[in-house]
Amino acid sequence: MERIERIAQLYPTIIRVMGRIRSVVHEGMDLSYNQYKMLLTIYDKGSCPLNQLARELQIAMSSASEMVERLVTQGFVLRTVDEENRRQVTISVTGRGEALIRELQQGIVENYRALLGRLADDEQEELVRALETLAEILGKL
Amino acid sequence: MERIERIAQLYPTIIRVMGRIRSVVHEGMDLSYNQYKMLLTIYDKGSCPLNQLARELQIAMSSASEMVERLVTQGFVLRTVDEENRRQVTISVTGRGEALIRELQQGIVENYRALLGRLADDEQEELVRALETLAEILGKL
């Protein structure tokens, strides 16, 4: 089979498998994966206006606004009107949010450890290399 | 950084990038990716009772039923009551559905070609190898 066809064939399988693994890893956590990703993005930047957050996560502003709303409701994040430019809202992580991030980060790594522990040492090593290659090459697209 | 931590770090990035690429590839198609996947699954088995379809796609039967409903509405798929066991419904692809599959399969491969064409030859080769490694190793989990 031709290379491109082979990729087209492998691609959906891998997305499905990776998605399933991710949902196993995030199973029972207090935040959906998407909410966690958003929380982390805000945290990494210290604080962040909504429009930037939407751009970063590559979603529509209306979607970002909704998700922020869910995080606000749960008390993990705070909305503050920017006094320099009162049109703009700055989102920042609360203490509770930070605590959750620490907890989840740990839990997630542990779940990966439990899952990947089933693999032989050299398989783990191969996995890392494959993921790194993928990140590098796909990043160019 | 420890290996597992490195994987935990790479994993979400890759899922995100792969998801974005997939949505580019499926952009403007007449079927969402999930509906396409379902249609293909039915097609590959010739026809398929709903419960098997749900098991195959790893979704709840109610979800499968809904998705089938959408495909029926669009005329790509047919529901038939199994006369051997009238509780069971068999799903099969219509002529229109088959035509769509052919059209999409071609379009998808072409979109992958256009996208991956930006990569150098040896990068494409590396990509195939990485995807194959991934499929093999993650399949064990």
Place this chain on the structure above:
DNA sequence: GTCTAATATTTAGGAGACCGAATTGTTCGG
């Protein structure tokens, strides 16, 4: 043979993640 338990599906109700369009509030340039 009838009646209950199991099986297959659908329907109902609900949530999250997404979108585009319309709306509200704010600021800035003319």
Place this chain on the structure above:
DNA sequence: CCGAACAATTCGGTCTCCTAAATATTAGAC
């Protein structure tokens, strides 16, 4: 000061997914 541009939100809609309840059908116990 007023309209254009900008930032965010609200609104209405779709899709995917779930659990629980309702509906049919069948098989097995008695």
